Amino acid sequence: MKTELPDHVRTLGEIVTEEIRRKLVDGELVPGQRLSEAALAESLKISRNTLREAFRVLTQEGLLKHEPNRGVFVSVPDMGSIIDIYRVRRFIECQALAQAYPRHPGTRRMREAVETAQRAREVEDWVSVGTANMAFHSAIVELADSPRLSTFYAHISAELRLAFGVLKDPEFLHAPYIDMNASIVHHLEEGRTDEATVALETYLVQSERTVLAAYGRRGG
Amino acid sequence: MKTELPDHVRTLGEIVTEEIRRKLVDGELVPGQRLSEAALAESLKISRNTLREAFRVLTQEGLLKHEPNRGVFVSVPDMGSIIDIYRVRRFIECQALAQAYPRHPGTRRMREAVETAQRAREVEDWVSVGTANMAFHSAIVELADSPRLSTFYAHISAELRLAFGVLKDPEFLHAPYIDMNASIVHHLEEGRTDEATVALETYLVQSERTVLAAYGRRGG
DNA sequence: ATAAATTGAATTGTTGAACAATAAAGCTTT
């Protein structure tokens, strides 16, 4: 008897899409940078056509910007984008949390993300702190039990990492919020969804202010 | 002096993407149908490579489904999809309406959509009624002033039209709701956002039930 | 000297053909 679960065959185009996406959120490719078809195709050892298919997907996700006849560029998240992203985050995360029931499996994932972040903080591994922090908020969105909402949030989230990348200070951006997250999940576990929601909103407002301020100091 | 605003150069790939998208929401291509690269490319008079780029975009939008080595198929919205879509709609539309301020320009667009729908009803042009109805709900989402949220909603909306297409009864699906929409925008204009939100939620619950029931009778 | 027009190189847009890899269908053999 064979285990029949390959279901997700990975085509070269998809693999390459993931690879470029990773380079984008990891900061190997920086906002504003132009991605030459010929150069990138050679570097990834794929053909231009396959690369172009990947470009279309990532453009649709908001990570790349396509300017016809000029090329594709890594999206530059300006202040308008950041404001919009945080507006969406408050819009989605707060409501997902507000109408969650405390026994939802997502709660466990929130708890785990907080603990992971705390362990990473002890070793001062701020990149891992950031990753765990993102996982925490993804878990919040999953409380809504909507695949489409979760996918959408994943895109928003990746776009925000692009913005964080240019700031290059994960400690500053994530460390202060670990305890707030702990408090949020604690409220939720105890059934105090109202207080959890208020705490989350406070978090998001404060985080937005921090990011915008840092952004204002830098590129404008 | 030349009017310098072409800004959005339309590449052949984009044009073709729009064309296929139109065929999808107009029901010329039906859920489950396989789209042969060779056949469709020839029919549209474009190359396979260009068509494949369009496929990636539309797959990302949820209108097509890509099964590696098997081809791309028009998405078949099953009950799970419909439930998810309506969950997202309640999630987004209700909150957008609840926190809207009555003088928002979106309000005017809501009013105009209602009037367009009413005029179309008098002529029994049910397809136009449906289009106006969709415009009404897009206008609700625009009350949130978030480009990303509006784009996301547009995708959800197109996916829902795919599901409506198989039911083929625009009168049944849209006509009963014109007056509810009129009532919603009226409440909003008079500043009674709470009542407007309740009415909207009622609308969405009722519409979902109708669609699911019709779906259950058909393909299941 | 500045602005406009021209040229030319580099890049993207698009195509067609080719071949490899995979899946579906048909056929055989048990």
Add this chain to the structure above:
DNA sequence: AAAGCTTTATTGTTCAACAATTCAATTTAT
């Protein structure tokens, strides 16, 4: 009827070519 094997059609991927466009450099004109 099930398992194994061919055959066939389709997708995955590459390559080379050319058209169309941008951009910078150069020339020309004011």
